[in-house]
Amino acid sequence: MVRLxxxxxxxxxxxxxxxxxxxxxxxxxxxxxxxGAKLVTVSGASVPADRLAQAIAVAGYPAEPVLAAA
Structure with a gap:
């Protein structure tokens, strides 16, 4: 699961x-x-978070991966 x-x-x-x-x-x-939280959660994807963030940015919405709390 990736959160952005x-x-x-x-x-x-x-x-x-x-x-x-x-x-x-x-x-x-x-x-x-x-x-409300401006968060996107992606599950079931074998694509790295940075590639997902890049695809979203190309669509006009800069995105940053959210690191999971330890």
Missing amino acids: KVEKMGCGGCAKSVTRAVQAVAPDARVEVDL
């Missing part, structure tokens, strides 16, 4: 764009969007 912070994401249209960007590089991924 997407600060510019603020509406349902943004969420759809981010979801499409993730699924373009990880078609089988399950994408959950939390607009």
Whole structure:
């Protein structure tokens, strides 16, 4: 599971764009969007977090992987 912070994401249209960007590089991924927290959770993908973040950024939404707490 990968979590990404997407600060510019603020509406349902943004969420759809981010979801499409993730699924373009990880078609089988399950994408959950939390607009309030500006977080995207991706599960079921074998794509590295930095590649997912790059795909989201190309769609116009800079993203940063969120490191899991130890």
